[in-house]
Amino acid sequence: MLGSIAPTPSSTKPVRVLVVEGQALFGKALCQVLASDVEIEVVGDADSIANAPLRRLRPDLIVLDLDGHHMEFSEAMRMCRELAPQAKMCVLSTHVQPEVMQRCLSAGADGYIVKDILPAELIRAVKSVAGGQAYVDPRVAGGVLKRRSNGFGRTAQNELSVRETEIIRLIARGMSNKEISAKLHLSEKTVKNHISRIFAKLNITARTQAAVHAIKTGLA
């Protein structure tokens, strides 16, 4: 966690939490864990932002799955901000790479949780974010500090977006455009466009160079 532990919100008014998680069972499990705390009220769950009644539920905090959306993450964040401007945003991710976390925070997230978090820590994270504090998985925060101490970094102009980061990781795993499009629920054309932008940002011309970059920078 970055910063001190936040005071929990008023005990008389539970934090209203909406869970948006593409992995259906995991979403239900999250709801169960969160609802076990008397200071948290789970007001709903959905498999995507598009299916979440944000205006009606008026959550104080949205726990948002980074990986399971059919749209760009930044677009999902924009929708949340537009439809539930009062809500804090806590991103759930399988990625421990600092780059992914930094892009989520840049897109407006207030917290970054990795999915292997323990139940008690999840509750603490949600309360911290609801109380106005930032929360980042300690492993990811440690990676940021390490990178800073190594003087590692790129200009913002050349930084990859969350989606581009996902795609370059899949390229490094040897996946074809077709496989990537299927995995991320994108069209092949969209994947190609993302890859073109990745190549331009990294000043490279081949997938193997992208894979090498991903490995060297810890993305894969």
Added chain:
Amino acid sequence: MDSYVVEPQSLFVPYLSDVLARAELRVIRVAPTLDVEDIRDSRPEALFVDTDFLDIDPADAVSAMRAVLPRAFICAYTDGAGAGADRLRFAGANCVLSKRSGPGEITDALRTARTRGSFTDPRCD
């Protein structure tokens, strides 16, 4: 069936165990990573593996499980599209489940797989 679960998302395990129990799969052991020796020593009748967090290729993981437990019921749980269901089946998985499935779909699929010998969620093909 006594079941062994490979799943690193610990907060998810209690809920998953409840869902598996509805399909008559009793969780006897949970491991966050693939440990073939532990699987062999635990001698479960069924294996449930989350393929998205493995350090090795999911099909190779299923092959390794099949090698140590030739008669076990093996279920691969995957994020769906592009998961390579064919490879998982060829490696020895009896059941390939999508993470998009709700609890009812999961229990139905597991029962179908056990009755018919195999099941693959079409979203994983």
